[in-house]
Amino acid sequence: MLRYIIRRVLWAILVLLIVVFITYMIFFLLPSGDPAVRLAGKNQTPQLLEQIRQQFGLNHPWYIQYLLFLKHAVIGDQYGWPGLGLSFISKVPLKGIIFSRIAVTAQLAVGAAIVWLIVGISVGILSALRPHTVGDRTAMGLAVLAISMPVFFLGPLALYIFWFKLGWLPGTGYYSLGQYGFGTWFSHWILPWVVLAVLYAAFYARLSRSNLMETMSEDYIRTARAKGLTEKRVVLKHGLRAGLTPIVTVFGLDLAALLGGAIITESIFNLPGIGQLTVQAVGGQDLNTIAVITLVAAVFVVVANLVVDVLYAFLDPRVRFE
Amino acid sequence: MPEPLLEVKDLRVHFPTDDGIVKAVDGLSFTMAAGETLGIVGESGSGKSVSFLTVMGLINKKSAIVEGQVLFQGQDLVQMSNDELREIRGPKIAMIFQDPMTSLHPFYKVGDQIAEMILAHEDISKKEAFVRSVEMLRRVNIPQPDERARQYPHEFSGGMRQRAMIAMALSLNPDLLIADEPTTALDVTVQAQILDLIDRLQSEFNTAVALITHDLGVVAEHCHHIQVMYAGKIVEEGTAEDIYYRPMMPYTWGLLRSLPRLGHDTDRLTPISGAPPSLIFLPDGCSFSPRCPYVFDECHAVEPELLPIDGHHAARCHLSLEDRERIVAQEILATS
Numbered sequence: 001m002l003r004y005i006i007r008r009v010l011w012a013i014l015v016l017l018i019v020v021f022i023t024y025m026i027f028f029l030l031p032s033g034d035p036a037v038r039l040a041g042k043n044q045t046p047q048l049l050e051q052i053r054q055q056f057g058l059n060h061p062w063y064i065q066y067l068l069f070l071k072h073a074v075i076g077d078q079y080g081w082p083g084l085g086l087s088f089i090s091k092v093p094l095k096g097i098i099f100s101r102i103a104v105t106a107q108l109a110v111g112a113a114i115v116w117l118i119v120g121i122s123v124g125i126l127s128a129l130r131p132h133t134v135g136d137r138t139a140m141g142l143a144v145l146a147i148s149m150p151v152f153f154l155g156p157l158a159l160y161i162f163w164f165k166l167g168w169l170p171g172t173g174y175y176s177l178g179q180y181g182f183g184t185w186f187s188h189w190i191l192p193w194v195v196l197a198v199l200y201a202a203f204y205a206r207l208s209r210s211n212l213m214e215t216m217s218e219d220y221i222r223t224a225r226a227k228g229l230t231e232k233r234v235v236l237k238h239g240l241r242a243g244l245t246p247i248v249t250v251f252g253l254d255l256a257a258l259l260g261g262a263i264i265t266e267s268i269f270n271l272p273g274i275g276q277l278t279v280q281a282v283g284g285q286d287l288n289t290i291a292v293i294t295l296v297a298a299v300f301v302v303v304a305n306l307v308v309d310v311l312y313a314f315l316d317p318r319v320r321f322e
Numbered sequence: 323m324p325e326p327l328l329e330v331k332d333l334r335v336h337f338p339t340d341d342g343i344v345k346a347v348d349g350l351s352f353t354m355a356a357g358e359t360l361g362i363v364g365e366s367g368s369g370k371s372v373s374f375l376t377v378m379g380l381i382n383k384k385s386a387i388v389e390g391q392v393l394f395q396g397q398d399l400v401q402m403s404n405d406e407l408r409e410i411r412g413p414k415i416a417m418i419f420q421d422p423m424t425s426l427h428p429f430y431k432v433g434d435q436i437a438e439m440i441l442a443h444e445d446i447s448k449k450e451a452f453v454r455s456v457e458m459l460r461r462v463n464i465p466q467p468d469e470r471a472r473q474y475p476h477e478f479s480g481g482m483r484q485r486a487m488i489a490m491a492l493s494l495n496p497d498l499l500i501a502d503e504p505t506t507a508l509d510v511t512v513q514a515q516i517l518d519l520i521d522r523l524q525s526e527f528n529t530a531v532a533l534i535t536h537d538l539g540v541v542a543e544h545c546h547h548i549q550v551m552y553a554g555k556i557v558e559e560g561t562a563e564d565i566y567y568r569p570m571m572p573y574t575w576g577l578l579r580s581l582p583r584l585g586h587d588t589d590r591l592t593p594i595s596g597a598p599p600s601l602i603f604l605p606d607g608c609s610f611s612p613r614c615p616y617v618f619d620e621c622h623a624v625e626p627e628l629l630p631i632d633g634h635h636a637a638r639c640h641l642s643l644e645d646r647e648r649i650v651a652q653e654i655l656a657t658s
Contacts, residue, residue: 219424225380226419227439227490228412231404241429317474318428 008309012302019298020291021066027287028062035287039088056086069291088286098292104174105273108196108265109258111189115197120204128212129235139205146202155195155268162191172270192269196262200254208247215243245315249308256304260297325396326353327497327530333390335376342602346372348554356497359524359531361541363577364551367598370534374500378417379407413443416491420503422483426475433471436490443494458489462519481512488519495527502534517544538577542566547634550574553599553609556628560635570637570646572614575654608640616641
């Protein structure tokens with residue numbers, strides 16, 4: 001088991017190195033002009049350009065810059081650990097920006113995840129236990145509808161109805177828990193959470209329904225019934241355990257992908273998260289910020305993969321012994 | 323005659339589908355005495371599994387229409403609620419299945435799965451239940467049962483898993499063990515071990531065994547009585563001797579002729595021609611008539627009754643007894 005985990009960790013590190021390497025290649029080798037010229041503004045002098053190149057490390061070839069980027073990320077730079085360098089646009093250290101952005105995105109992603117897990121899985125279970133009934137068909141019909149409604153449609157629609165027309169919920173913007181208190185914080189999160197969760201909830205409902213239905217037709221469920229167990233125990237202990245385990249994999253990756261930035265939701269609800277930062281950085285060709293965001297997103301996905309693999313080995317004994 | 327352990331009376335299990343009603347079991351009647359071994363033989367789709375799943379109450383009542391009576395120790399299992407049936411499953415009637423690879427839950431330790439069954443019916447501690455499950459594994463000849471009880475099903479071989487299933491099934495000392503093709507998924511050498519084990523445990527536990535199989539060779543050696551099923555009905559029943567040496571129904575003849583036998587110089591086995599009938603559109607008259615080489619007009623018109631021949635021996639066939647005896651002597655026993 002330990003060897004398995006170590007092997008997985010080494011793999012994860014290799015994947016991260018490759019991801020950052022490719023990001024560097026793309027943004028440096030794609031012709032986007034001399035970054036120093038763009039940064040220098042209107043009154044450019046050779047001295048200023050040289051100074052900027054020094055400050056941002058642009059006087060090195062791209063592969064040296066890549067290695068310096070890695071070196072700083074691992075051992076830190078003058079702004080602390082992990083060393084993420086400066087934003088090319090705002091010229092402030094990225095570390096603080098990135099962490100405050102992650103905090104916002106994490107609130108969005110985790111809150112939405114709680115909503116979609118509760119709603120999606122319970123609807124899926126209820127449907128699976130009463131398949132082809134009116135309730136099941138209604139739920140699955142709504143799920144198809146929800147899956148086909150993108151956030152950029154649902155978000156403005158929800159804002160229009162619940163904020164502008166009915167006034168039940170506040171509008172866009174981020175109100176931190178520490179500064180504004182629980183009520184304001186929570187009420188501002190309801191719409192983003194729900195809007196982001198709708199598509200996932202529908203997907204999880206369908207996934208858990210089909211997984212559980214398949215499990216309930218397995219031979220070992222018939223054995224459990226033949227043992228004279230109560231139907232409750234057959235479903236809860238024998239059915240759900242095997243039927244819902246595959247969802248762990250999907251959930252880990254979905255959550256990780258969202259932690260790397262929910263670009264559309266953050267843009268619609270004006271939430272200063274990683275996704276919004278990505279849009280700004282790409283628009284301003286802020287190379288260092290793009291590289292850092294890519295690294296952060298990749299770290300989330302790779303770590304989630306790792307956690308899922310290890311967790312799965314704990315949940316399913318057949319994986320453990322391979 | 324003492325009260326039979328199991329008495330099935332005119333059992334019908336029909337599944338309504340979009341294409342019509344599938345008559346999986348269509349008027350099945352038989353009795354089993356305590357401690358008896360009954361062999362049920364037939365092709366896939368002959369209703370042998372469905373009838374015993376109905377006995378266990380494991381047929382989904384929403385998708386099936388069940389009629390008739392299944393009297394077990396005088397109680398009608400068909401009329402019982404799920405909770406009442408649950409009390410029967412395990413302590414009274416236990417069942418083992420065809421595929422031991424998929425019949426145990428892959429996520430739980432084998433010993434715990436056996437203990438779970440004991441705990442569902444007896445008020446003892448988890449620890450005691452586990453000790454008993456180890457003891458049961460020992461009784462089915464699993465080496466190092468202590469260790470094995472703490473392993474998962476995928477660490478067992480197929481034969482060992484079936485032993486574990488048998489250990490589980492017998493852990494509450496049931497009156498009836500239903501073995502639904504218990505050896506079909508196993509190697510030939512392991513098959514013999516499993517059947518011998520069932521034999522031995524049957525006498526130790528004094529359990530009646532219903533052995534469902536498609537293999538006449540298996541039932542001959544291990545069963546007191548044999549029922550041959552075709553299209554949801556019994557077409558012939560009798561002792562192993564009757565079925566083997568004096569079969570009185572063309573379908574049984576076909577089964578016998580399709581068996582390989584040692585010491586006979588036959589190059590090819592003789593299969594039964596045609597396919598089993600659709601259980602939705604059963605042929606008029608005798609269900610076997612479309613495939614029967616001895617068919618005549620009456621077979622297509624009138625369904626034959628299950629008529630006694632002597633003692634327990636009975637068969638469904640319109641051919642005269644003399645004709646059948648002649649065919650058996652000249653064609654069946656001589657060539658097979």
